[in-house]
Amino acid sequence: MTGRQLALFLGGVAVLALTLSPYVFATKPEGSQTPEVAAAVPAPEPAVASNPTKPAPEAKAQIAVDVFRVDASGQLLVAGTAPALAEVEVRADDVAITRGQSDSAGNFAIFADIGLSENARVLTLHTLGDDALTSDPFIIDGRAAPATADAPASPPAVVVAEAETVRVVTPPTTDTPPQAKTVILDSIGYDSLGDVQLAGRAPQSGSVRVYLDNRVVAETLVSDGAWGSDLPQVDPGTYTLRVDQIDEAGTVTSRIETPFQREAPEVLAAIADAQDTFVRRTIQPGATLWAIAEERYGNGVFYLKVFEANRDIIRDPDLIFPGQVFRVPN
Numbered sequence: 001m002t003g004r005q006l007a008l009f010l011g012g013v014a015v016l017a018l019t020l021s022p023y024v025f026a027t028k029p030e031g032s033q034t035p036e037v038a039a040a041v042p043a044p045e046p047a048v049a050s051n052p053t054k055p056a057p058e059a060k061a062q063i064a065v066d067v068f069r070v071d072a073s074g075q076l077l078v079a080g081t082a083p084a085l086a087e088v089e090v091r092a093d094d095v096a097i098t099r100g101q102s103d104s105a106g107n108f109a110i111f112a113d114i115g116l117s118e119n120a121r122v123l124t125l126h127t128l129g130d131d132a133l134t135s136d137p138f139i140i141d142g143r144a145a146p147a148t149a150d151a152p153a154s155p156p157a158v159v160v161a162e163a164e165t166v167r168v169v170t171p172p173t174t175d176t177p178p179q180a181k182t183v184i185l186d187s188i189g190y191d192s193l194g195d196v197q198l199a200g201r202a203p204q205s206g207s208v209r210v211y212l213d214n215r216v217v218a219e220t221l222v223s224d225g226a227w228g229s230d231l232p233q234v235d236p237g238t239y240t241l242r243v244d245q246i247d248e249a250g251t252v253t254s255r256i257e258t259p260f261q262r263e264a265p266e267v268l269a270a271i272a273d274a275q276d277t278f279v280r281r282t283i284q285p286g287a288t289l290w291a292i293a294e295e296r297y298g299n300g301v302f303y304l305k306v307f308e309a310n311r312d313i314i315r316d317p318d319l320i321f322p323g324q325v326f327r328v329p330n
Contacts (some may be wrong), residue, residue: 010054063088063135067109069224070140070156074116077226078125079109085295085328087128087280088328089192092121098191101201101282104295109186111199111228114140116156129279136160180225182254183208183245188323189282194265196231196323202245206253212260218323219246237262238321258285261321267313271325278309278327285322289314296328305329 059237065080082088082102089099090110100110115121117140125135139159180201186270187199202208202222218229222245241260244252271280281292289307290300297305307317309327314320 049244054326061131061133063127063133065135065138065160068138068158068160070158071113071223073115075223075228076114076123077109077193077223077228079107080125082108082125082127082133083280085281089126089128090123091126092123093125094122096192100187100197101200101280103284109199109226110189110224111190111197111293113230118310137327165180183243183256185241185243185258185285186255187282187284188241188260190263190296191230194268196234196262197228198231198243199226199228200243201226202254206245206247209244209246211244212239214240214242220226231262234262236262241322259321261323263323263325268325271327278329281326281328283320283322283324283326287320287322288318289320292326292328 061083063080063082067079069075069077070079076090078090083108084102084104086102086106086108087099088102088108088110089096090099090112092114097114098110098112100108102108114285115122121140123138127133137160140156140223172288181202183200183202185200187197189197189199191197198210198218200208202225204225205222207221208227208229209216209220210220212231212234217231217234220227220229238259238261240257241254242257245254247253271278279296280304289303292306293303294300296302303317306326306328307314309329313324313326322324
């Protein structure tokens with residue numbers, strides 16, 4: 001290597017050393033460990049001023065009534081929403097007359113024969129158990145007008161006393177739900193006396209006929225696409241429940257059939273006494289223990305909890321019947 005080449009080489013080394021000096025010539029305290037190489041973190045971007053929308057407050061649980069109707073014979077239909085799987089009790093002048101249960105979406109429909117009265121009555125809906133709710137009062141204004149040769153009997157006037165006003169309740173004339181194309185059994189329940197109550201839907205006209213083990217036990221007219229019927233004096237036991245839709249000519253146009261277990265009065269009384277620790281659940285067509293647990297606890301695997309609470313009346317967890325009343329632990 002010539003003298004000129006050596007000078008150029010040493011000059012390049014010097015430049016490289018100066019360029020890398022923060023790393024090459026950095027020293028560490030004696031006895032210290034080699035530091036880990038920190039990942040490069042980009043500088044934070046300047047904060048952008050924002051005005052986020054304030055979350056809407058959680059809706060307060062309530063009983064909302066969509067339909068409240070009493071026909072000329074004293075048959076009550078009340079439907080609406082409440083907390084999911086709630087026991088909904090109807091009271092007349094603060095005396096319980098019937099009850100039903102909302103489904104997993106909070107919907108309920110209750111039919112009852114409340115009769116007619118010369119005096120105005122105040123009807124309210126109440127949920128049972130913890131955090132009980134009460135609806136606005138509905139006032140039934142006396143007896144229906146009797147039928148005449150020129151006009152059918154008219155239903156009693158019904159008004160609802162809301163927070164700041166009183167309004168007349170009238171049957172809906174628009175935005176009504178689509179009519180059922182066949183007969184439907186929506187619910188099986190028990191009134192405050194332990195009698196069986198059925199409710200469902202069917203096409204506008206005609207009637208429905210109810211059978212237990214092929215024996216006619218009730219028949220009722222379809223009104224505004226809905227029907228309801230009591231089944232009094234049915235002995236405890238398991239039956240085949242059948243509902244036929246009958247047209248004006250007496251022809252069966254549609255049918256639904258399901259097994260049905262009529263609970264004994266003492267079973268209903270025992271479950272009612274356990275309301276502090278259990279929720280009462282009347283089994284509806286299509287229900288399963290898995291679905292009940294999923295609705296109540298958020299996971300079907302907890303079906304064993306429901307099974308254990310009802311071991312005295314469930315022989316097989318895969319075989320439960322509409323009409324059975326279960327204790328569902330809180």
